[in-house]
Every structure is written in C-alpha cells, then in structure tokens.
Amino acid sequence: MVGRLTVLCFAGTYALALLSDLARFVVRSSVRWYVTVGLTALGWIVHTVYLAQLARVGGELPVTTIFESLLLLAWILAAIDLYLVVRSPRTAAVGVFLLPVVLTLVTVAGLWAPRTNSAGSGTVGPTYFWGMVHGIFLLLGAVSTFVAFVAGLMYLAQSHRLKHKRPSRLGFSLPSLENSERWNRGAITLAFPLLSIGLAIGMGLILAHARRGGRELPWTDPKVLFTGVLWLFFALLLHARYRPEMRGRSVMILTILATAFLAFTWVGVDMLFPTVHGAPKATIERPSPPAGRLP
Amino acid sequence: VKLLAVGVDHRSAPTAIREALAFEGPRRREGLDALKSAFPGHEFVVLSTCNRVEVYVASDSSARVPEVADLATWLAAFHTIEATILAGHLVAHHDEAVVGHLFRVAASLESLVLGEGQILGQVRDAYHLAQAQGAVGPILHPLFQNALRVGKKVREETGMDRGKLSVASVAVDVARDVFDTFRDKAVLVIGAGKMGDLTLQHLSELRPGQILITNRNPERARAAADKWKGRAVPFERLDDALIEADLVVSTTAADEPIVSYQRYASVQKKRRNRLALILDIAVPRDFDPNVGDLDQVLLYNVDDLRAQVERNLAGRRKGIDPAQAIVERETVACLADLRHQHHAGALLRQLGDYADAVRVREQEALYARLGHLSEADREAIAHTLRRLQNQFLHHPRTALRTAATSPAPIGQAHPLLSAVRHLFGLGDEPTSRTGKDHR
Numbered sequence: 001m002v003g004r005l006t007v008l009c010f011a012g013t014y015a016l017a018l019l020s021d022l023a024r025f026v027v028r029s030s031v032r033w034y035v036t037v038g039l040t041a042l043g044w045i046v047h048t049v050y051l052a053q054l055a056r057v058g059g060e061l062p063v064t065t066i067f068e069s070l071l072l073l074a075w076i077l078a079a080i081d082l083y084l085v086v087r088s089p090r091t092a093a094v095g096v097f098l099l100p101v102v103l104t105l106v107t108v109a110g111l112w113a114p115r116t117n118s119a120g121s122g123t124v125g126p127t128y129f130w131g132m133v134h135g136i137f138l139l140l141g142a143v144s145t146f147v148a149f150v151a152g153l154m155y156l157a158q159s160h161r162l163k164h165k166r167p168s169r170l171g172f173s174l175p176s177l178e179n180s181e182r183w184n185r186g187a188i189t190l191a192f193p194l195l196s197i198g199l200a201i202g203m204g205l206i207l208a209h210a211r212r213g214g215r216e217l218p219w220t221d222p223k224v225l226f227t228g229v230l231w232l233f234f235a236l237l238l239h240a241r242y243r244p245e246m247r248g249r250s251v252m253i254l255t256i257l258a259t260a261f262l263a264f265t266w267v268g269v270d271m272l273f274p275t276v277h278g279a280p281k282a283t284i285e286r287p288s289p290p291a292g293r294l295p
Numbered sequence: 296v297k298l299l300a301v302g303v304d305h306r307s308a309p310t311a312i313r314e315a316l317a318f319e320g321p322r323r324r325e326g327l328d329a330l331k332s333a334f335p336g337h338e339f340v341v342l343s344t345c346n347r348v349e350v351y352v353a354s355d356s357s358a359r360v361p362e363v364a365d366l367a368t369w370l371a372a373f374h375t376i377e378a379t380i381l382a383g384h385l386v387a388h389h390d391e392a393v394v395g396h397l398f399r400v401a402a403s404l405e406s407l408v409l410g411e412g413q414i415l416g417q418v419r420d421a422y423h424l425a426q427a428q429g430a431v432g433p434i435l436h437p438l439f440q441n442a443l444r445v446g447k448k449v450r451e452e453t454g455m456d457r458g459k460l461s462v463a464s465v466a467v468d469v470a471r472d473v474f475d476t477f478r479d480k481a482v483l484v485i486g487a488g489k490m491g492d493l494t495l496q497h498l499s500e501l502r503p504g505q506i507l508i509t510n511r512n513p514e515r516a517r518a519a520a521d522k523w524k525g526r527a528v529p530f531e532r533l534d535d536a537l538i539e540a541d542l543v544v545s546t547t548a549a550d551e552p553i554v555s556y557q558r559y560a561s562v563q564k565k566r567r568n569r570l571a572l573i574l575d576i577a578v579p580r581d582f583d584p585n586v587g588d589l590d591q592v593l594l595y596n597v598d599d600l601r602a603q604v605e606r607n608l609a610g611r612r613k614g615i616d617p618a619q620a621i622v623e624r625e626t627v628a629c630l631a632d633l634r635h636q637h638h639a640g641a642l643l644r645q646l647g648d649y650a651d652a653v654r655v656r657e658q659e660a661l662y663a664r665l666g667h668l669s670e671a672d673r674e675a676i677a678h679t680l681r682r683l684q685n686q687f688l689h690h691p692r693t694a695l696r697t698a699a700t701s702p703a704p705i706g707q708a709h710p711l712l713s714a715v716r717h718l719f720g721l722g723d724e725p726t727s728r729t730g731k732d733h734r
Contacts, residue, residue: 028452162472163587165599167458167606177570179475244567248591 006050007071011106013043014078018103021095024172036095037085044078047106051075063135066267069142070109076143078102092175097150108267130201130208137198142262144191148184149259152252155180159249181248184255185241192238199231222273226265233258296434296637298393301366301385302342302349305407308384315376318343323421326373327428333369334361338435340425344417346407347400351393353434355637363387394438394633395626401446402618403455410455410611415446437633445625452621453614458607462600463497465607466574469595470501470542473572481505483540485533486547487512487519490576494544495523507536511547537562543573545581556585563589576600635709639699642712643692645721654684691715 017039023032051071054062062068081098158174168174175183206224218224237258240246246254269275303313318326318341330339330350337360338353350370354360361369367385371378388396399405401418422439425431431439450456459465474480482503484491487510495506506525510516513529520527528536537543537559547553559582563571568591575582576597587594658680662673698711716722 028454030451158472162469162593165595165602167603167610168472174472176471176475177473181570182475244564244569247568248570250590 006046007106007110010043010046010050011103011110013039013046014099014103014106017043018095018099021093021099024093024096025169033085037082040078040082040085040095040099044075044082047071047075047078061132061136063132063139065112066270067109067112069135069139070105070112070267072139073142073146074102074105074109076139077105077146080143080147092154093172094150094154096172097153101146101150112267130205134198134201134205137194137201141191141194141198142266144187144194145255145259145262148187148191148255151180151183151187152255155184155252156249159252177248184252188234188237188241188255192234195234196231199227202227221275223265223269223275226269230261230265233261296390296633297352297354297360298388298390298434298438299352299361299363299366300349300388300393300396301352301363301370302347303381303384303386304349304405305346307386312380312384313346313348315374315380316343316348316370318348323424324428327425327430329373330369331428331430334365337361338425338432339430340421340435340439342400342418342421344414347405349400351397351435351438353432353438355432355434391626391630394629395622397438397442398445398622398626398629401442402449402622403446404449404615404618404622408460409608410450410457410614412450412456415443415450418446419443433636434633437636438629441625441629445622448625449614449618449621453617455611455614455618458603458610460604460607460611461497462576462597462604463494465600465603466494466544466576466595467497467501469574469593469600469603470498470572473570473593474541477501477503477542479504480541481507481539482542482544483507483509483528483536484519484525485509485543485545485553485581486577487515488546488548491544491546492519492522494546494574494576495519498542498544499523503542505539507540509533509536534558534562538565541569541571543571545573545575546577547581549577549581550579552579552581552583554582554586556583556589559583559586559592560589563592574600635712636699638712639695639709642715642721643695643699646688646691646695646715646719649719649721650684650688654680 017036020032020036020039051062051068054068054071058064058068062072077098081095081102084092084094084098154174155177158177158180161168161174162177174180206219237251237254240254241251303316305313308316323341323343326341327339330337330341330352334352336354340351342349342351350366352361352366363385367381368378370385371381396405397418401415403410403412403414406414418439422431422435422443425435425439459468470477480503482495482498482505484495484506487508491508499506506520506523507528508516508520508523508525509528509530509532510519511530513527516527516530519525533553537554545553571592573582573586573592573594575594578597580596582594582596584594584596586592658677661676662668668676694711695715698709701709
C-alpha cells in the first residue's frame, strides 16, 4: 500500500507537469515553462528516490518485476523529457508527447505495486546475473521503442498539419519531419538488437533451467509465444524501416503498433494469460486481476 | 523627472526626411557626443531605424531642460539641413507619454510591419550604444531596460512576431518544418523568372547543399545558376533534376501543368520515396495538385502560401489588443516606479536638508547662549550634533532607500514615504506633466 501511495505521489506530480505543459495552448508566459520543468524535475527526483529505495531494500537493480521495470522505464523516459525540454526549451513540445507516456507507465506500474516491502530474491549465481542482464537489455530495448513511438507520434502530427496546410499553433511547435524520422529510425535500429539480445539471453536461461531440472518455463508459455511474435514484429519493422516504399507515415504507424504489441507482451500477457514467466518474489503479492479479467 | 522624445516615423514624415535625419554607423556615436556637449547634464538615447528616428532626453536637474524647438534646431544643425524642412514632421512626447510611446515602439505596435522582430534589437542597440557613450543615467537606464522587457513579454505572450508576412518567407518556414538541415539537400528551381529569383533569395538563407536551375531557355538558366552559384540543368532532363532534388520551387509561365501525377509518382519511386517539398508558386500551377497526395511528398501552391500569410497577419492583428493591454499595464507600473524612485530620492534630500537646518539652528542658539566656548569646544559640539543627526536619521534613510528600490503601489504614494513626510512635516508630493504634440 505504501508503494502504491508513493507511486501515486510522483504520478500526481507528473500529471500536474503534463497539465502545465498542455497549458501552453492558452498560457503564453515563460513562467509556464519553469512550472512544467519544476514539476517534472520534482516528480523525477521523488521517482529516483523511490527506485533507489527499491534497489536498496531488494539488494538488486529494480528490473526483476513488471512493477519495477515499468517504473524504471518511466524514469528513463522522464529523464529524456527533462533533458530535451531543458536543452532546447523552444524547439518542440516534446513534453506533450512524452509525459503522457511516462504517466501511463507509472499508472500501470501502480496497478502492479507491491503491498509490502520486498527483501529481494536472495538468489545469487550465474542464473541471477544473466536474469538481470536479460531484464536490462529488454528494458533498454523498451526505452528505444518508446522513443521511436514518441518520434512517430510527432511525425504523424507534423505530417498531418503540413499535408492539410494548417498553421502551427502558437506555443506548440513540433520537430521537422526529417528530425522525427531520424529519431524514429535511430531508435528502431537500436531497439531491435537490444530486444534480440535480451530475448536470446532469456532463451538461454530457459535452456539452462531445463538442463538443471529447475523451475521450467515451457516453450508453449503464452509469454514465450507472444515474445517470439514480438521479435518477428520488430524484425518486420526494422525491415520496413529500410524499405523505400515504407518510408514516412507507414513506418510511423507500424512503430505505434509495434509499441502497443510490446506493451501487451510485457504487461497484458501477464494479466490475461496464465504464465510462469517472471514469477513474483516470495514477499511480493501479485495484484488481484480486476473483476471480469482472466486470472 | 523630465522626459522628452522627439523624432520622425513612417507616419509623420516621408522617406526623404527620415533619410536626412538618420544616424548611420559612426554618426550615432557622434550624435550622442554632440547631444551631450550641446545639452550637458541630461541623458540621451538616439534610436535610428529605417522607419524611425527619435531622440530620447531625460533630466533630473534643475538646469534648463531642452525644449522640442531646441532639439529640432540641433537635429537640423547636426544633419546640416534646413530646420524649416522638419516643420510639421517632428512628433514630440512629453514626460509620462514618453514611457508609453517607448514601450509601444519596443513592442512593435508602432512599426510599419506590425509585430516585426527587428525593432526590439534596434532599441537594444540604441540603448547599449548610449550606455557605452555614457549618455544614459538613472532615468533612461531603468526606462530602456523596462522597454526591452516589455517588448520581449509582448512577443512571448501574444505571439505578435510570429509567422512571416511574405509568400517567399512563408515558403522558408514550411521548408524548416519539413527538413532539419539543408547542407545535404538539393534545391531545384524550375523557371528562372523574378519569382524564382525572389524565392531563391529567401531559400539561400537555409544554405542548401546544391542549387539546380532549369528553364526552357538554357541561357537564362545558366545566368541564374551563375548568380546563385548553382548548376544549370537542361529542361529536357527535368526528371533527373526532380529525382535529385529535395526541395522544388516551380515558377514557370506554362499554360498547362508540366508535372503530372503519374510523372511525379514515377520520379518519387526513383527517389526511393525520400521526403520532398514542392513549392509550386506558378500561376497557372506547374504541378498536378494530386501530386500532394503521394506519401512523403508535400505540395504547396501559391494560394496555400498566401493563405498562410493571411493567417499570420490575422494572428498578429489578434495580438494587438492583448499587446496594448500589456503595454498599458507596464506603463502604469513603470511610471509608478519612476515617480516613486524620484520621490524617494527627493525625500531623502529634503529630509537631509530639514535635519541640517534644525541642527544648525539649534547649534547657533547654543553658541549664542554659551559665548565663552573656545573654537575647539564649538567644533566638538558641532561634530557631536552632526553625529547625533546622522545616527537619528540612519534608520529612516536606510528604510527610504529600501523603499525606493521596491515596487511602488500604483496610483498612490508609498506608505513609508507618506509616513516620513507626515512625521517630519515635509509637505506634499510633486506632480508631473504629460502629453504628445506635433511640431
């Protein structure tokens, strides 16, 4: 419950920062920029302290549960948002696109918040190490994917405005199409190898577990199956990225779909299907699935 | 405090008069030096732009303050023109009206092109030059700093400087929304007429990597290519040039579209579907309007660009009322501050004079009663009384100095100043003159 309250605390600060950023459409004063940056920074500091506390109590990097990974992903994206907004305050309304993503991730993480403090898995050794590496690579792949997603959204918004010859709104500037496309291409190019390495390590762990006769994650586990489809989806996306006829809008839409599928594989599968992947730590209670959902 | 602004602008004087009165290059510095020599003890700023020449004068001294006629004579003498030429063209603003006028100028509300961005920089340059020449003091310093702040605030809060007001410059803005860098881009101009030349003039500020020019008349294409350090392409090889180009400006006088949908679709395939921006500013249009439906292709015709200009102008006009409200609010606050600082300074002097008078009077009365005192005793008593006076006045003076730097309440005297006046019986506060006239 304490964890959920703390998450609510910085989620609320990010929500206020987003409101302040959205106020750009009506408030022209430069004070609004300072309020937005101040609130984002405040939320990010509380977020950082909370993650540090999780790492200290758990004695490991907070990437071992969905809750921790989502929080860490949101933390990295919030840092990217802060960096971009502070580095070039007038160039583009990045926060309008990035902060909702951060807020959504934190809110979803809140649903998975532990009700008691975790004391860590207590496991050490090569399996533990490679499990962490597996989590880190997948997390970095997810960061790249979400960056590509935000760049794609900005591309589509700018492209729609230019195609329909609409003037840019006062206080709401977007990056050039070329810039958004470059960010999208770079992020996808980076996301694919990161996800591939993460998934390869995951498969290695399944094989190692099976060989030692430990807890086995079957190849038919929904998480494993959906992850395989996800990898194929990203391979297709990377291929499309470099196909001339798939440039621009099509790739951006494909990126958005890929991000949605990644989010589903990461969080949705655990909520909708029975899976033994990433079994929770002994002292962490999995959230009760909302009424009407599959256990 | 006395303030005066005298000058001409695009409304009050024709170009010839404005040119005759302009302070160009080193003449600005010379003008400030000459003003300081002609009217010592005053502060000056000279603002000289294409559409405006103004001399701002401020004075806190009791010495003779220059009148409009004095400045008109000085302007005519400095520029060696007949003073009679200026008759009916000079506009003068007095005292409080100077503040509002300067703020309106800095906010670009007085500019020929509403919301133009250059004027704020020109006001800043004029102020910095006057500062470097030692021509500004305690009155014009805060006044110009406030003007720069108000100019910036108006632009930030109303967006009045936003959006270009010519077809060619709007085209540049669109190009910036599409491409990030231009060093690796090729610009193709189809047609070597005046419009193409004008658009290239604006596009050249983007420093494109390559400029290609094609025209039915190869001679004209070569001439334009030489002028813009580009490459002339034979008109028969238009497709090759279209494949190479990222940004196309089409300005031919052809009666029919020269690039059909099918033709450009084939070009775009060969371009490997790279992002392309086509600015079709020819009338009738050179590109089939359906070309704009192709993915990764943005087609703007002259009507689209003109519509954008109209929207930008309407946007700027929409900013006038909020801008005026900001200027009025800031003028009132600035005047209150100026008046307040002036009153606080005057009150400090008045308080010192009053205390000196009381001390000297009592000291003389004491000396008269104690006639036997030696010169050394008298000096010791005088020293003690001065110290006593300074100690008594130390806290009131410190409080007044602090009050002088804090924002003044608008429309009324600062309570501390009123209290000091009341407690020491120093009388009421002075009033100011305001207005604008044409000479």
